[in-house]
Amino acid sequence: MAQRGRPPVTEEALKARIDDYCARYDVAPNEKGVPPFPAGRRETRQHREWITLVKAHTRLRRRMGGLCRRCDNPAAPGGILCEEHESLAAPAIAPADSKASCFVCGDGVAGTAVQELQGDTRSTPELVHRGCADVIALAQRVGPELLDRVRQYLWPETSPRSRRRPLRR
Numbered sequence: 001m002a003q004r005g006r007p008p009v010t011e012e013a014l015k016a017r018i019d020d021y022c023a024r025y026d027v028a029p030n031e032k033g034v035p036p037f038p039a040g041r042r043e044t045r046q047h048r049e050w051i052t053l054v055k056a057h058t059r060l061r062r063r064m065g066g067l068c069r070r071c072d073n074p075a076a077p078g079g080i081l082c083e084e085h086e087s088l089a090a091p092a093i094a095p096a097d098s099k100a101s102c103f104v105c106g107d108g109v110a111g112t113a114v115q116e117l118q119g120d121t122r123s124t125p126e127l128v129h130r131g132c133a134d135v136i137a138l139a140q141r142v143g144p145e146l147l148d149r150v151r152q153y154l155w156p157e158t159s160p161r162s163r164r165r166p167l168r169r
């Protein structure tokens with residue numbers, strides 16, 4: 001079987017393969033939807049099939065997005081790590097000669113604590129200051145109207161909403 005250039009496995013196709021495996025070996029998938037590790041059956045055909053299924057399952061979930069870079073748990077919203085790894089991760093310090101700038105505030109990131117953000121799984125991670133990452137996280141939680149409210153609060157004169165208000169009656 002050619003391993004290269006195959007079309008990516010679909011969720012249904014993988015489900016069917018997992019069901020088939022489970023029926024043949026008389027096991028049930030665990031809560032992640034993959035068959036349990038075939039304990040005591042290392043290096044057997046079953047073990048090899050199990051590895052293939054688990055790898056396909058991980059690849060599929062990674063492709064569908066939202067998997068932690070370091071484990072198979074879901075990544076925190078907007079992040080590339082799960083909450084556990086996110087909290088464990090020491091703030092990365094951008095190199096002192098880094099020319100990159102934070103995509104939130106636009107300032108350079110050289111020598112500062114930064115975090116990688118990934119808007120959608122296909123885009124390349126963006127580098128932002130640690131504090132600036134909080135803005136993203138907050139906006140993600142509250143939704144786009146957060147930005148309108150902040151704009152209205154900080155710059156009422158220039159906000160589109162106040163301009164729409166009649167100046168005199």
Ligand SMILES: [Zn+2]
Pocket residue numbers: 068069070071072073081082083084085086
């Ligand atoms: Zn993780």
Ligand SMILES: [Zn+2]
Pocket residue numbers: 102103104105106107128129132
């Ligand atoms: Zn910033």
